[in-house]
Amino acid sequence: xxxxxxxxxxxxxxxxxxxxxxxxxxxxxxxxxxKTSFGLGxxxxxxxxxxxxxxxxxNKYLLAPGALAWLSPKFATVDLSFLTYILFIAIIxxxxxxxxxxxxxxxxxxxxxxxxxxxxxAVNCAILGCALFMQERGFSDIGEAAVFGxxxxxxxLLAIVGIAAIREKIRYSHIPKGLQGVGIAFIITGLMGIAFxxxxxxxx
Amino acid sequence: MSQFKKxxxxxxxxxxxxxxxxxxxxxCLAVTAxxxxxxxxxxxxxxxxxxSNLIISLLRKGIPARIRIIVQLVVVATLVILVDQFLKxxxxxxxxxxxxxxxxxxxxxxxxxxxxxxxxxxxxxxxxLDGLGNGLGYSLILVIxxxxxxxxxxxxxxxxxxxxxxxxxxxxQNNGLMILPPMALVVVGVIIWINNxxxxxx
Numbered sequence: 125x126x127x128x129x130x131x132x133x134x135x136x137x138x139x140x141x142x143x144x145x146x147x148x149x150x151x152x153x154x155x156x157x158x159k160t161s162f163g164l165g166x167x168x169x170x171x172x173x174x175x176x177x178x179x180x181x182x183n184k185y186l187l188a189p190g191a192l193a194w195l196s197p198k199f200a201t202v203d204l205s206f207l208t209y210i211l212f213i214a215i216i217x218x219x220x221x222x223x224x225x226x227x228x229x230x231x232x233x234x235x236x237x238x239x240x241x242x243x244x245x246a247v248n249c250a251i252l253g254c255a256l257f258m259q260e261r262g263f264s265d266i267g268e269a270a271v272f273g274x275x276x277x278x279x280x281l282l283a284i285v286g287i288a289a290i291r292e293k294i295r296y297s298h299i300p301k302g303l304q305g306v307g308i309a310f311i312i313t314g315l316m317g318i319a320f321x322x323x324x325x326x327x328x
Numbered sequence: 329m330s331q332f333k334k335x336x337x338x339x340x341x342x343x344x345x346x347x348x349x350x351x352x353x354x355x356c357l358a359v360t361a362x363x364x365x366x367x368x369x370x371x372x373x374x375x376x377x378x379x380s381n382l383i384i385s386l387l388r389k390g391i392p393a394r395i396r397i398i399v400q401l402v403v404v405a406t407l408v409i410l411v412d413q414f415l416k417x418x419x420x421x422x423x424x425x426x427x428x429x430x431x432x433x434x435x436x437x438x439x440x441x442x443x444x445x446x447x448x449x450x451x452x453x454x455x456x457l458d459g460l461g462n463g464l465g466y467s468l469i470l471v472i473x474x475x476x477x478x479x480x481x482x483x484x485x486x487x488x489x490x491x492x493x494x495x496x497x498x499x500x501q502n503n504g505l506m507i508l509p510p511m512a513l514v515v516v517g518v519i520i521w522i523n524n525x526x527x528x529x530x
Binding site: 142143144145146148149152206207208209210212213214217243246247248249251252253256257260300301302303306307308309310311313314315316317318321 | 351353357358397398401402405406408409412413427428431432434435436437440508509510511512513514516517518520521522523524525
């Protein structure tokens with residue numbers, strides 16, 4: 125699959141929110157205004173582009189069955205894949221922490237825009253989910269992993285900005301009392317998901 | 329109602345983690361197309377929340393506040409690895425179906441949320457009950473969603489046919505839309521609606 129196809133597929137067809145429901149918690153909590161949700165979306169994309177390739181390298185040279193063969197032929201039979209979760213989440217948490225410090229040092233403007241969202245992201249399921257999907261699908265090189273990260277992040281951004289715009293519009297609508305707030309957000313997301321399913325038929 | 333019982337019962341309805349606090353939606357919806365994986369997922373999450381609450385509560389005095397998130401993540405990740413290995417050993421087909429979603433229990437906001445909000449400041453036994461209650465509250469919603477999706481979507485429950493053949497002959501059809509991911513969201517939305525209207529009218 126070419127990189128461009130992979131990109132389109134991960135933005136639209138395998139959309140993190142509409143196809144896999146990943147990162148729903150922050151998606152529902154932060155999508156009240158377009159501005160903040162755009163900030164969070166950019167932060168998620170940013171972290172995905174950095175963490176997915178790094179986790180790809182970790183998976184290839186450390187975790188996959190026989191991955192340690194480059195150290196010495198003696199290790200060729202070692203399979204550390206049961207450590208996947210703990211290593212991935214530790215790497216993600218560490219990278220988010222480092223990113224936060226680097227951004228604060230070099231770009232205060234970006235930090236003031238993204239700063240509050242970064243700690244949230246360490247426990248965003250979309251980040252870990254993307255790393256796990258990357259492992260499951262067995263991408264062949266780091267470029268594919270990076271494009272997959274970028275596409276998934278942009279798909280997530282698209283979804284959260286979309287629902288934030290809708291939620292801003294319906295703020296003064298007459299919604300049945302029990303449905304106000306989260307309830308209607310769920311149903312809107314469902315409807316958006318149905319719309320996004322139109323992309324499923326695209327053959328890439 | 330005794331205090332312990334309250335800790336266990338309250339998360340089932342009044343403070344349900346999914347419908348009221350809106351936590352942990354991430355991993356829950358993708359596994360609810362059928363009842364069996366939903367049940368397994370609910371049980372796994374209950375085990376992880378209860379035990380991680382217990383462990384963090386035992387450690388709470390020794391964890392430095394600045395690195396507590398990492399400590400919590402490591403404890404949760406270890407428990408999830410145990411659960412994952414257990415599922416692979418005993419119910420391999422379901423664990424294949426759940427694929428990455430077992431791993432995503434780590435980032436399930438219910439687990440982290442309860443650790444932050446409850447286990448860091450309460451005694452071990454209370455924390456254990458709180459974790460158990462929240463896990464059960466989560467499972468409850470999961471099972472309701474999976475029940476309605478499997479029943480209307482494929483006419484089966486646990487893989488057994490429950491809608492009689494004569495219905496199909498009379499023109500009844502399975503609603504294929506229920507199987508698709510977006511309907512899970514709509515079903516949860518409706519559950520929240522019902523729940524909110526009920527609690528408001530009291």
